[in-house]
Amino acid sequence: xxxxxxNSGPLSVPEGAIASLNCTYSDRGSQSFFWYxxxxxxxxxxxxxxxxNGDKExxxxxAQLNKxxxxxxxxxxxxxxxxxxTYLCAVNTNAGKxxxxxxxxxxxxx
Amino acid sequence: GAGVSQSPSNKVTEKGKDVELRCDPISGHTxxxxxxxxxxxxxEFLIYFQGNSAPDKSGLPSDRFSAERTGGSVSTLxxxxxxxxxxxxxxxxxxxxxxxxxxxxxxxxRLTVV
Numbered sequence: 001x002x003x004x005x006x007n008s009g010p011l012s013v014p015e016g017a018i019a020s021l022n023c024t025y026s027d028r029g030s031q032s033f034f035w036y037x038x039x040x041x042x043x044x045x046x047x048x049x050x051x052x053n054g055d056k057e058x059x060x061x062x063a064q065l066n067k068x069x070x071x072x073x074x075x076x077x078x079x080x081x082x083x084x085x086t087y088l089c090a091v092n093t094n095a096g097k098x099x100x101x102x103x104x105x106x107x108x109x110x
Numbered sequence: 111g112a113g114v115s116q117s118p119s120n121k122v123t124e125k126g127k128d129v130e131l132r133c134d135p136i137s138g139h140t141x142x143x144x145x146x147x148x149x150x151x152x153x154e155f156l157i158y159f160q161g162n163s164a165p166d167k168s169g170l171p172s173d174r175f176s177a178e179r180t181g182g183s184v185s186t187l188x189x190x191x192x193x194x195x196x197x198x199x200x201x202x203x204x205x206x207x208x209x210x211x212x213x214x215x216x217x218x219x220r221l222t223v224v
Contacts, residue, residue, distance in 0.1 A: 034212040043201055043215040044153070051210060088153070096141045096160060096207040102152035 001026055004091050006101035015110050019076040023089030023101055026070065032092035033065055033072045038103065039085045048074060079108040112136075114216035116202050122222045123192055131187040131219045135204030142185050143205075143213065144177060146198040153201070159185065160207050192223045 006023050013019045021035075032051050036044035050056045050063040050072065062075040072091075076083055086105045090098040115134040123129050135142050144156040155169035159179045170176070174192075179185040189196055199220050203213035 032210045032212075036212070043218055044213075046212040046214070049210070049212055090212070092209045096205050096209060096211065097143070097158050097166065098213065100153045100155075 002101070003027060003093075003099045004089055004101040006087075006089050006104045008102065008104065010105040010107055012107045012109060013079050015079060015081060015108055017079050017108075019079045019083065019106055019108070021074040021076075021087050021089075021104050021106065023072045023074075023091075024070055025072070025089075025091045025099075027091070027093045028067075028070065030067075030070075030091045030093050033063070034090040034092075034098065035061075035063060035074045036088040036090060036100075037085045038088060044088055076106075079106075081108050081110050084108050114202055114204050114214050116200075116216035116219050118219060119217065120220045120222075122224060125194060125223055126191055128188065128190045129192055129221065131189075131200050131202075131221070133185045133187070133202030133204075133216060135183065135185070135202070136214055137183075139204035139206055139214075140182065141205045141207035142179055143203045144185070144187050145201045145203070147201060147218075148198045154198075156187070156200075189221075192221075194223045197221055197223045 035048040038044040048063040060077045064073045086103040088103045089101040140161045142159045145153040158166040174190045177187045199218045201218045203215045
């Protein structure tokens, strides 16, 4: 079992829909959780971080964390073609070092 | 600088040659990480520096790979006797080193071994 697992996708949604990206992790001691966006040919960019159970909203993005279920998700409301990218889930288990999932590729179709 | 700077952005080298990749982290960031990413694949962890602690080298794929960080700032990743399977994008990232902070990535070095 991988330490951080994501649906490999690809995930395709129509413009204006809600995109839901999911991630599970194996280490119950994990404390910090991150979502990165990586456009094709570019480097990953941090878009969301979450530390407590519940929801955290930032514009069209909502991160959800459930530590009991070892599950973290990212919702993108009103999806735009510019949201088309690979989304990486990352979990901090030791101080500052993150473990990354393999990413989910999202395509938003106009 | 404002961001993580990596050089060169592209490197083409012949099989068997040595290469050095450079990373200049964000000023004040104590943690520095090297990853590599092959085409269409996820991030592969290579090495992690945190302050003055011994680096976490657990991801280095072979003894041909080494890295150093001088003065707690700039880092150099060296690959000796390059092989075609070393071709990838090498990404450097830095962070404050605290558990609650994510990474800032550089733009990467695309290494092609011919």
